Amino acid sequence: MVGYTDKIREISERLLKEGTVDMVIGFRQGSMPMMNEPCFAKRPEDVEKLTWDSNCGINLANYLTDRKEKIGVIAKGCDSRNIVTHIIENKIKRDQLVIIGVPCKGMIDRRKITSMFETEILSVAEEDGKVIVKTGDAEKILEKEEVLQKNCAVCIHRNPVIYDELAADLVEEQKDIDRYADIREIEAMSPEDKWNYFDDLLSACVRCYACRNACPLCYCPTCFVDESQPQWVGKTTDPIDTKTFHFLRAYHCAGRCTDCGACERACPVGINMRTLTKKLEKDCFEYYGWEAGLTLDARPPLDAYKPDDPEDFIK
Amino acid sequence: MGIEPGRLHFSWVSSAEATKFIEVVNEVTEAVRALGPHDNFVKHMPKVA
Ligand code: SF4
Numbered sequence: 001m002v003g004y005t006d007k008i009r010e011i012s013e014r015l016l017k018e019g020t021v022d023m024v025i026g027f028r029q030g031s032m033p034m035m036n037e038p039c040f041a042k043r044p045e046d047v048e049k050l051t052w053d054s055n056c057g058i059n060l061a062n063y064l065t066d067r068k069e070k071i072g073v074i075a076k077g078c079d080s081r082n083i084v085t086h087i088i089e090n091k092i093k094r095d096q097l098v099i100i101g102v103p104c105k106g107m108i109d110r111r112k113i114t115s116m117f118e119t120e121i122l123s124v125a126e127e128d129g130k131v132i133v134k135t136g137d138a139e140k141i142l143e144k145e146e147v148l149q150k151n152c153a154v155c156i157h158r159n160p161v162i163y164d165e166l167a168a169d170l171v172e173e174q175k176d177i178d179r180y181a182d183i184r185e186i187e188a189m190s191p192e193d194k195w196n197y198f199d200d201l202l203s204a205c206v207r208c209y210a211c212r213n214a215c216p217l218c219y220c221p222t223c224f225v226d227e228s229q230p231q232w233v234g235k236t237t238d239p240i241d242t243k244t245f246h247f248l249r250a251y252h253c254a255g256r257c258t259d260c261g262a263c264e265r266a267c268p269v270g271i272n273m274r275t276l277t278k279k280l281e282k283d284c285f286e287y288y289g290w291e292a293g294l295t296l297d298a299r300p301p302l303d304a305y306k307p308d309d310p311e312d313f314i315k
Numbered sequence: 316m317g318i319e320p321g322r323l324h325f326s327w328v329s330s331a332e333a334t335k336f337i338e339v340v341n342e343v344t345e346a347v348r349a350l351g352p353h354d355n356f357v358k359h360m361p362k363v364a
């Protein structure tokens with residue numbers, strides 16, 4: 001990880017000094033353990049703040065929307081796929097970007113780790129695939145593999161798909177992963193059980209919209225939930241309003257979501273709303289052989305017509 | 316998301332296919348009637364004393 005950080009700083013410093021970019025968007029240490037935050041380095045001396053470890057789960061593509069500057073951006077596998085999606089959707093131009101690719105070995109699950117300890121976690125460090133967690137009175141060494149974020153555990157695109165610079169050697173992709181076991185379980189439920197499942201899943205939602213705000217796909221100037229003329233969906237935490245918000249948001253991400261996990265990570269009450277986007281991701285893969293953000297050269301299935309699109313459901 | 320199969324129908328009807336349109340409408344109406352009302356998405360207003 002130290003190697004990654006050094007390389008990121010070196011590349012960023014070079015780009016800023018040469019004037020190739022106006023800023024580099026990366027990560028800096030947060031004020032609490034496991035809470036790295038985005039960092040906008042605009043001068044060569046700012047690069048000292050940049051860092052890299054397994055707490056960089058925020059999706060930085062989110063900060064590129066409609067920017068006019070030339071930007072260096074740090075991109076893990078999923079970020080790079082969202083950058084591709086942003087370029088395809090005209091939210092940023094490819095030639096405005098210098099993509100600093102970071103081959104990724106997964107981010108750690110802050111919630112899972114916190115739940116393993118009785119007292120407040122004071123520091124979290126990493127070494128050789130281990131995570132060393134310290135609280136006031138204890139120290140524990142965890143296997144990183146076992147505390148990965150759920151989406152990272154089933155990720156098959158750890159390496160950035162486009163990049164101009166690399167912060168480390170490419171990593172081996174995970175193979176023979178069953179990405180959709182959880183989704184198949186829900187698909188097998190009866191309509192009533194499904195309804196109850198979603199009722200339960202979303203019941204704690206406080207409609208703070210942190211999930212939407214963390215998602216690079218949710219860039220509409222006025223989100224349908226904020227619209228008041230007409231008001232498409234109620235603004236309360238009534239279970240029907242909440243479900244309408246979540247179901248519709250998920251559909252807006254169909255064929256675009258990269259399963260980066262930024263939404264789930266941002267939720268203050270720990271709702272696994274990725275279940276919804278992942279179902280759509282699975283459908284896009286099964287019906288159209290599509291995985292979002294892998295190439296600049298193809299249109300996403302939902303904005304292109306092909307004579308052989310599946311249509312068995314149309315009678 | 317908890318909607319029964321048979322409640323949602325998709326069909327492709329050209330503006331020249333009046334007969335098909337009638338068939339589809341009748342079929343859909345029958346199928347949905349047979350399922351009965353779906354009130355999952357009905358929002359109940361909070362009761363105010
Ligand atoms: S919906 Fe969630 S997982 Fe999908 S791209 Fe947006 S933040 Fe990432």
Ligand code: SF4
Pocket residue numbers: 204205206207208209210211212266267268269270271273
């Ligand atoms: S972040 Fe969590 S609580 Fe906030 S709107 Fe999304 S699901 Fe609801």
